[in-house]
Amino acid sequence: MMDRFxxxxxxxxxxxxxxxxxxxxxxxxxxxxxxxLDLFMRFVFHAPIMGMxxxxxxxxxxxxxxxxxxxxxxxxxxxxxxxxxxxxxxxxKNLLILQNHIIVGIISLVLVYYGTATTIDYIVRDVxxxxxxxxxxxxxxxxxxxxxxxxxxxxxxxxxxxLRGREG
Amino acid sequence: xxxxxPLLIAxxxxxxILFLLGVPVAFSFxxxxxxxxxxxxxxxxxxxxxxxxxxxxAMFSLVPLPLFILMGExxxxxxxxxxxMDTLDKWIGRIPGRLSxxxxxxxxLFATLSGSSMASTAMLGQTLLPEMEKKGYKPQMTLGPIMxxxxxxxxxxxxxxxxxxxxxxxxxxxxFLITIIGPGLLMAVIYALYIIIRxxxxxxxxPRYDVxxxxxxxxxxxxxxxxxxxxxxxxxxxxxITTGVATPSEAAAVGALICFxxxxxxxxxxxxxxxxxxxxxxxxxxxxxxxxxxATGFSEILAYTGATQNLVELVTHLNLPPMGILIVxxxxxxxxxxxxxxxxxxxxxIPIYMPIIKTLGFDPFWFCAIFLINMELxxxxxxxxxxxxxxxxxxxxxxxxxxxxxSIPFNIxxxxxLALVMAFPQIALFLPHLMKH
Numbered sequence: 001m002m003d004r005f006x007x008x009x010x011x012x013x014x015x016x017x018x019x020x021x022x023x024x025x026x027x028x029x030x031x032x033x034x035x036x037l038d039l040f041m042r043f044v045f046h047a048p049i050m051g052m053x054x055x056x057x058x059x060x061x062x063x064x065x066x067x068x069x070x071x072x073x074x075x076x077x078x079x080x081x082x083x084x085x086x087x088x089x090x091x092x093k094n095l096l097i098l099q100n101h102i103i104v105g106i107i108s109l110v111l112v113y114y115g116t117a118t119t120i121d122y123i124v125r126d127v128x129x130x131x132x133x134x135x136x137x138x139x140x141x142x143x144x145x146x147x148x149x150x151x152x153x154x155x156x157x158x159x160x161x162x163l164r165g166r167e168g
Numbered sequence: 169x170x171x172x173x174p175l176l177i178a179x180x181x182x183x184x185i186l187f188l189l190g191v192p193v194a195f196s197f198x199x200x201x202x203x204x205x206x207x208x209x210x211x212x213x214x215x216x217x218x219x220x221x222x223x224x225x226a227m228f229s230l231v232p233l234p235l236f237i238l239m240g241e242x243x244x245x246x247x248x249x250x251x252x253m254d255t256l257d258k259w260i261g262r263i264p265g266r267l268s269x270x271x272x273x274x275x276x277l278f279a280t281l282s283g284s285s286m287a288s289t290a291m292l293g294q295t296l297l298p299e300m301e302k303k304g305y306k307p308q309m310t311l312g313p314i315m316x317x318x319x320x321x322x323x324x325x326x327x328x329x330x331x332x333x334x335x336x337x338x339x340x341x342x343x344f345l346i347t348i349i350g351p352g353l354l355m356a357v358i359y360a361l362y363i364i365i366r367x368x369x370x371x372x373x374x375p376r377y378d379v380x381x382x383x384x385x386x387x388x389x390x391x392x393x394x395x396x397x398x399x400x401x402x403x404x405x406x407x408x409i410t411t412g413v414a415t416p417s418e419a420a421a422v423g424a425l426i427c428f429x430x431x432x433x434x435x436x437x438x439x440x441x442x443x444x445x446x447x448x449x450x451x452x453x454x455x456x457x458x459x460x461x462x463a464t465g466f467s468e469i470l471a472y473t474g475a476t477q478n479l480v481e482l483v484t485h486l487n488l489p490p491m492g493i494l495i496v497x498x499x500x501x502x503x504x505x506x507x508x509x510x511x512x513x514x515x516x517x518i519p520i521y522m523p524i525i526k527t528l529g530f531d532p533f534w535f536c537a538i539f540l541i542n543m544e545l546x547x548x549x550x551x552x553x554x555x556x557x558x559x560x561x562x563x564x565x566x567x568x569x570x571x572x573x574x575s576i577p578f579n580i581x582x583x584x585x586l587a588l589v590m591a592f593p594q595i596a597l598f599l600p601h602l603m604k605h
Contacts, residue, residue: 021447025443028449029446031231031234031421032421035418036421036422036425038418039418043413053228057228060227060230060231060234061222061226063450064457064458067454068454071451071455077193078193078194078455078512096189097190100190103186103199106199107198110202114211114215118218118219140226141219
């Protein structure tokens, strides 16, 4: 039962990560394209595209939170594996890893809860950036709880794997 | 706050414990921020944290970071770097320590196009190490020069660490990328001199061998085909930034676009390579941006406790001349560099160091250049420098002890370069001053 749940969760989160990485990659390329387009319009036609920088900035924020869970899944975050991490082995190491997952889980939980609450608050109050596009801030910060939620699921998968005696 | 000392100790203790436990650097910062934000301001602080994360990442000045990494990946995966090294091989004559010098020359060229010391070391290791070993070079003249030269990537204009340093220090990214050229070239010259002297004194470390003669016309044609286009990109980027035509972010976008066009011209559109380059870039960018957001919040917490301001006052009231304080600061960085990752050191120390530097009246660009040399030193300092592990990955038949031993002379050379730039600030400041006048 538990194994089936874990497998289903792994498959589901894996698919979400794939979609997020694809969108994140598009935003990465988009960063290059929009910046070049704006420069070209400004340099050649003396007519920069209004608010293009703002859109590029949103791309940066979005690609970061779209990729956070995937980077965590691949254990690609920088770790200072100086002492404990390298010294302990076997069951103790698994407990240490589990404890680290719990810490990341707490962080993602806070980001999901307060990210959602802040986003809703900004939607209700219609708070906007004091810029040319006057983009609603909720559009920007809304990606934080979404990315953090997938990260939370990733943490859950990794923790369950350890508890089930599989590799963490 | 009056009780800033215990608070500072508590903040750093928690961060250190998380580091030691193996919690990823980014999450160690975020967790520390959350704990102390909650203690200081209660639950309401978390909403501000969300906005803080948004403001620390959605910054147009950060655009060069992913785009320079993307450029490096394209150049590496499309084998443009490999062709560049082959061409370089045809040009370098029969001189002592030939292949080790090639590592330095290749390191400088590749450094201008790749912002990552690890990528540069991997590229140099993959292309040069087999040939070096075939010719009987010893680890001191293979692993050492490759690691040292790989680290030049952090000291040339498209340096990822350079962009982060400038962003954290709140100085102009464009001007700073120009500032590091002088110290970067100085390091390359010091490495080259060391290699020649060592090869002359101990010829068995790098045996001389006959070099196949290549007609001058072939050499020129290969240089035009493989070196000129790549060097043109970097010259164009620097020119665009310095002439004020575009910001560093826009220049990075232009550079990346040209890189794509060049890659397509060489090998056509290769979806598999493009996909890999974009995915790797995305991974590194996400990792760096999350750390950046955590570190920005961390510096805000430090500022709130009054630790930053009080540390500045404490340091300025020490009975030490400003240069003495600067030396102490560098020694602290060297010690931290032996067991901490460069990014983590930068995130912890820059928010504390920069106000001190400004109070002491030092040029922030010069200081950041020195800081960056120190960070490059950290990446090759045993036992935890990341480049050491990259080298081991490229040369699995060597022991970690071989890698450590080979890195030590280059640690000393980096420290020497650091001392020179500290003693002669013009090495760093000459170029930016020249550009401005």
